[in-house]
Amino acid sequence: MADSAPPAVIDAAADTTIAPIPIADLPPSTAPSNPPKRQPLPLTTLLGALPSNIDAFLTRLNKCLSTPSGIDTVMLFLCYSSKLSSSILSHLSQSALRRSARDWLALIATLPRGTTVVFSGEGAATAPPPAAVAALALSKRLTSLSGLLSEARMILRLWALLPMYFWAKRLAGQIRARVSSSASAEEKNAGPTKTELAIDFLRLALCVVFQGLENAAYLSSRGVLTLPPAKQGLAYKWSARFWAAFVGIELGRLATERVAGGTFAAKTAAEKNDWARRAVRQLAWAPLTLHWGSDKGLLGEMTVGALASVPGVIQLSGLWASTA
Numbered sequence: 001m002a003d004s005a006p007p008a009v010i011d012a013a014a015d016t017t018i019a020p021i022p023i024a025d026l027p028p029s030t031a032p033s034n035p036p037k038r039q040p041l042p043l044t045t046l047l048g049a050l051p052s053n054i055d056a057f058l059t060r061l062n063k064c065l066s067t068p069s070g071i072d073t074v075m076l077f078l079c080y081s082s083k084l085s086s087s088i089l090s091h092l093s094q095s096a097l098r099r100s101a102r103d104w105l106a107l108i109a110t111l112p113r114g115t116t117v118v119f120s121g122e123g124a125a126t127a128p129p130p131a132a133v134a135a136l137a138l139s140k141r142l143t144s145l146s147g148l149l150s151e152a153r154m155i156l157r158l159w160a161l162l163p164m165y166f167w168a169k170r171l172a173g174q175i176r177a178r179v180s181s182s183a184s185a186e187e188k189n190a191g192p193t194k195t196e197l198a199i200d201f202l203r204l205a206l207c208v209v210f211q212g213l214e215n216a217a218y219l220s221s222r223g224v225l226t227l228p229p230a231k232q233g234l235a236y237k238w239s240a241r242f243w244a245a246f247v248g249i250e251l252g253r254l255a256t257e258r259v260a261g262g263t264f265a266a267k268t269a270a271e272k273n274d275w276a277r278r279a280v281r282q283l284a285w286a287p288l289t290l291h292w293g294s295d296k297g298l299l300g301e302m303t304v305g306a307l308a309s310v311p312g313v314i315q316l317s318g319l320w321a322s323t324a
Contacts, residue, residue: 060320064319068159070319071156072157073319074316075153078312079312080305081312083142083301083304086139086142086143087301087302092132092135093131093132093135094136154218155218157214160211161211171197171201178192209239210240210241220235237292243285243292244289247282254278254279254282281311284307284310284311285308285311287299
């Protein structure tokens with residue numbers, strides 16, 4: 001749910017191959033007639049030959065994981081990229097297994113009437129395609145990883161109500177400043193308008209409700225609170241619906257910002273890029289909130305993984321860039 005920042009795609013370092021000096025390049029007096037077997041290189045030599053930017057990569061990754069929001073962003077990316085990969089692998093492997101079954105049925109159909117077909121569990125011919133079986137097994141592992149990361153993010157969000165308290169304090173301070181009799185007209189006009197304050201309070205209220213419902217449902221599922229399973233499902237569903245309302249307001253704010261006279265045109269290229277990232281992120285979340293808030297779901301697993309991977313990539317790219 002958090003509307004936080006984004007990773008540049010990390011270029012993998014090129015493989016480094018260490019080769020001995022070719023025999024043909026040795027001076028004639030030193031070239032042995034029977035070249036000895038190649039000796040394994042010491043571990044320290046191999047480690048020293050690793051790409052030099054690995055240390056820089058790990059340093060930046062450590063910075064990304066040094067804050068709760070950074071940890072959540074990394075887990076968001078891994079969670080839904082795993083979910084998407086799992087769905088793709090499952091689809092491909094099941095298609096391959098179905099094709100294999102159809103091929104067998106087609107082969108059996110060509111046999112003369114009365115032919116007895118005996119399937120042997122040990123026969124290589126009756127085994128399903130090994131690649132499809134391996135892909136299906138990997139898909140299940142990725143599904144487990146995605147579920148684990150999703151729960152870990154939910155545990156992190158248990159504390160999300162705390163910053164909302166300070167958000168409320170800030171808004172209350174802005175209202176006091178606006179209605180204060182001692183504040184000058186210039187000071188009042190410098191702050192947010194009444195409409196902006198009202199929208200901010202609505203956003204805050206939606207966040208408090210949907211986060212509170214999610215916390216109650218999750219803690220009840222773990223036996224900490226006492227909501228029965230049926231009400232846990234209802235709490236999760238209404239949590240997603242309040243999130244959907246929040247996303248709708250965010251999209252409205254972004255649209256208003258975009259069409260507000262010449263204000264948008266006066267923005268810098270960096271500000272316009274930031275607006276585009278925020279808009280794409282909320283556009284990706286919008287159908288997902290409707291999916292999770294519906295009674296039976298609206299989207300398939302692959303679509304969910306693909307859409308949720310978009311905010312993951314955007315947020316991780318910004319987070320990665322901020323650690324440079």
